[in-house]
Amino acid sequence: MTAAHIPAARNPLAALWWVPRGIIFGLMAFFIFGPLFNLLLWTVAEKWYFPHSLPLEYGFSSWAKVFAPRGGAMESLTNSLIVALLTVVVSLALAIPAGYALARLKLPFRGLILLAFLIPQAFPNLTVYVNIARIFYEIRLNGTIPGVVLVHVSHGLVYAVWIATAAFSAIDAELEQAARNLGAGAFRAFLDVTLPLAAPGLMASAIFVFLESLDEFTGSYFVGAPDVNMLPLLLYTTAAGGNYQIASITALLLLVPSLVFMLIVERFLKADVLSRVGH
Amino acid sequence: MERNGFLELRGIASRYGATQVLTDIDLSIAKGEFVALLGSSGCGKTTLLRLLAGFIGPSAGEVKVRHRDVTYLPPDKRGMALVFQSYALWPHMTVAQNIGYGLKLKGVPRQEIATRVAAMQSLLGLDGLDARKPSALSGGQRQRVALGRALAIDPEILLLDEPLSNLDARIRLTVRHELRALQKRLGITAIHVTHDREEAMVMADRIVILNAGKIAQQGTPEDVYNRPASAFVAAFMGAENVLFLNGTPQGDQFAIAAGPANAAGSVPLGGRALAAGPVEARFRPEAARLFAADEIAAIGPGITFRGEVAAVSYPGGHWRHVVRLGQTEIMADAERAFEPGGRVAVFVPAEALFLFNLPEAVSAFPISQTSSGKVHA
Numbered sequence: 098m099t100a101a102h103i104p105a106a107r108n109p110l111a112a113l114w115w116v117p118r119g120i121i122f123g124l125m126a127f128f129i130f131g132p133l134f135n136l137l138l139w140t141v142a143e144k145w146y147f148p149h150s151l152p153l154e155y156g157f158s159s160w161a162k163v164f165a166p167r168g169g170a171m172e173s174l175t176n177s178l179i180v181a182l183l184t185v186v187v188s189l190a191l192a193i194p195a196g197y198a199l200a201r202l203k204l205p206f207r208g209l210i211l212l213a214f215l216i217p218q219a220f221p222n223l224t225v226y227v228n229i230a231r232i233f234y235e236i237r238l239n240g241t242i243p244g245v246v247l248v249h250v251s252h253g254l255v256y257a258v259w260i261a262t263a264a265f266s267a268i269d270a271e272l273e274q275a276a277r278n279l280g281a282g283a284f285r286a287f288l289d290v291t292l293p294l295a296a297p298g299l300m301a302s303a304i305f306v307f308l309e310s311l312d313e314f315t316g317s318y319f320v321g322a323p324d325v326n327m328l329p330l331l332l333y334t335t336a337a338g339g340n341y342q343i344a345s346i347t348a349l350l351l352l353v354p355s356l357v358f359m360l361i362v363e364r365f366l367k368a369d370v371l372s373r374v375g376h
Numbered sequence: 377m378e379r380n381g382f383l384e385l386r387g388i389a390s391r392y393g394a395t396q397v398l399t400d401i402d403l404s405i406a407k408g409e410f411v412a413l414l415g416s417s418g419c420g421k422t423t424l425l426r427l428l429a430g431f432i433g434p435s436a437g438e439v440k441v442r443h444r445d446v447t448y449l450p451p452d453k454r455g456m457a458l459v460f461q462s463y464a465l466w467p468h469m470t471v472a473q474n475i476g477y478g479l480k481l482k483g484v485p486r487q488e489i490a491t492r493v494a495a496m497q498s499l500l501g502l503d504g505l506d507a508r509k510p511s512a513l514s515g516g517q518r519q520r521v522a523l524g525r526a527l528a529i530d531p532e533i534l535l536l537d538e539p540l541s542n543l544d545a546r547i548r549l550t551v552r553h554e555l556r557a558l559q560k561r562l563g564i565t566a567i568h569v570t571h572d573r574e575e576a577m578v579m580a581d582r583i584v585i586l587n588a589g590k591i592a593q594q595g596t597p598e599d600v601y602n603r604p605a606s607a608f609v610a611a612f613m614g615a616e617n618v619l620f621l622n623g624t625p626q627g628d629q630f631a632i633a634a635g636p637a638n639a640a641g642s643v644p645l646g647g648r649a650l651a652a653g654p655v656e657a658r659f660r661p662e663a664a665r666l667f668a669a670d671e672i673a674a675i676g677p678g679i680t681f682r683g684e685v686a687a688v689s690y691p692g693g694h695w696r697h698v699v700r701l702g703q704t705e706i707m708a709d710a711e712r713a714f715e716p717g718g719r720v721a722v723f724v725p726a727e728a729l730f731l732f733n734l735p736e737a738v739s740a741f742p743i744s745q746t747s748s749g750k751v752h753a
Contacts, residue, residue: 274431274451275458275465278526279457279526280481285481
């Protein structure tokens with residue numbers, strides 16, 4: 098505000114700065130909140146068809162349908178949460194040692210190794226997942242929770258490893274050396290000093306992996322369906338069937354964990370960790 | 377008590393890639409001794425300290441503590457506590473947790489840790505700060521926490537990596553004395569790395585001067601100050617005035633030939649092995665005495681140079697003159713100011729005039745600060 102006052106003294110037009118600003122912020126708000134509002138309306142619409150810009154009847158019957166024992170939403174939600182949590186556990190179990198090694202050791206081709214984690218994303222998802230599905234079918238992983246978890250891990254590992262590497266690089270090696278010097282073995286120093294200091298960054302990487310897993314569609318579809326149904330799949334089938342009420346409620350269910358975790362990320366992910374991603 | 381060979385280094389060498397950082401370091405340190413490793417940056421002094429702490433292995437040689445080979449022991453098995461230049465305090469732990477960490481590792485009961493941490497805190501003047509995180513401490517307090525953390529484990533050997541360099545000049549002076557007094561009281565063997573000559577002089581029993589990865593000289597502070605073994609040590613210890621003279625040994629005297637700026641004279645050899653030929657002469661500004669040109673300047677053995685005052689300034693306590701001798705300029709201090717442009721005589725007493733034979737080529741003043749030219753006598 099104060100910045101606007103100073104040029105106003107010289108230039109009378111400057112007083113009108115709020116006009117373009119207001120328009121830009123208004124448009125941004127519309128593009129962000131417009132679809133969300135539409136989605137919220139759909140979740141409580143009983144009857145809503147084309148020429149009407151607002152629902153004709155409101156009600157919660159779709160909610161009852163979704164949460165009915167045969168609605169499938171609870172099953173998908175449970176599956177999605179279990180898979181997401183397992184994906185986080187497996188990804189971190191791989192990313193912590195990998196990130197530590199990439200941050201601390203003088204590895205040859207370090208950049209190349211970091212880039213290699215991007216490979217699952219470098220090719221069209223469909224091609225990759227169709228082939229994974231074929232292989233998993235042979236080793237009987239298709240249609241199982243571990244199968245879906247593995248697919249999600251391959252997808253989320255790039256975030257996990259990159260952020261973990263950044264988190265460990267941000268910790269001064271002398272802090273570990275100080276612990277070693279006072280009598281801590283290598284692993285004890287890691288547990289007492291490095292891990293607690295890297296925890297915010299690791300937490301953030303866990304959250305990213307969790308959200309990626311909740312959202313993931315293609316892999317879940319090829320490897321999981323029809324035995325393991327996930328929320329995005331439910332969203333897809335209901336929306337494709339024209340049932341926007343059910344689709345919107347499912348979308349809302351997907352949105353809640355995302356919002357909660359974004360708030361946590363905002364608390365935990367410090368700028369100094371982010372700035373080292375990829376270094 | 378072992379007077380000798382408590383901590384022994386034999387033929388230590390270290391290389392970093394293709395660079396030889398340390399060559400042939402032999403050092404024997406007695407129990408309870410305070411040794412300062414002195415050198416300019418890049419001389420290998422920090423490498424030597426990290427090698428002692430076990431963070432890097434030597435490429436040759438061995439380290440022994442009480443005749444036990446520790447060369448390849450991991451850092452946690454050495455019982456040497458290092459105070460880092462950056463302090464390396466753990467930001468997620470409180471002051472008390474930082475100091476008590478080493479005791480926790482040893483499995484000391486919680487109650488005893490608390491008492492010993494409290495004792496350490498009052499010893500270092502950190503009372504009432506136990507619950508603070510390092511980020512909420514001042515530089516001086518952090519330095520003391522780092523010291524407390526190292527001392528809490530009762531180390532036999534304390535390694536100090538320029539622990540005073542991040543402190544304000546004023547605090548640094550008091551901490552020097554505190555640290556030295558504490559080390560004496562606890563009877564710890566201390567190895568202190570520094571590039572600060574005065575700090576090393578004030579604190580250490582013995583100074584080891586490193587140059588390009590080699591020991592240039594070691595001895596008591598007064599030894600290295602008054603009897604530098606090489607031109608490098610003389611320059612490093614403050615004898616920055618450099619002149620080139622010619623001379624020949626005659627009995628127990630070294631006769632110096634007359635030159636454009638000095639009359640002939642002689643100084644006692646005093647056991648120095650000087651060969652005939654060109655020599656590099658070094659002396660400190662405060663060792664020189666200034667006289668007006670017509671005054672009689674010879675008081676005792678020494679050499680008198682004649683020149684002209686080029687500039688004068690008052691850095692405090694005495695007047696500092698820049699005196700031009702031929703094409704060279706030297707610095708000399710005096711109680712009173714001489715006018716710029718006036719002719720003066722600069723008398724350097726024999727005991728303050730350090731003479732060194734020149735190596736084959738005349739390129740022997742690597743860190744001379746007055747290298748504006750040279751006078752060949």
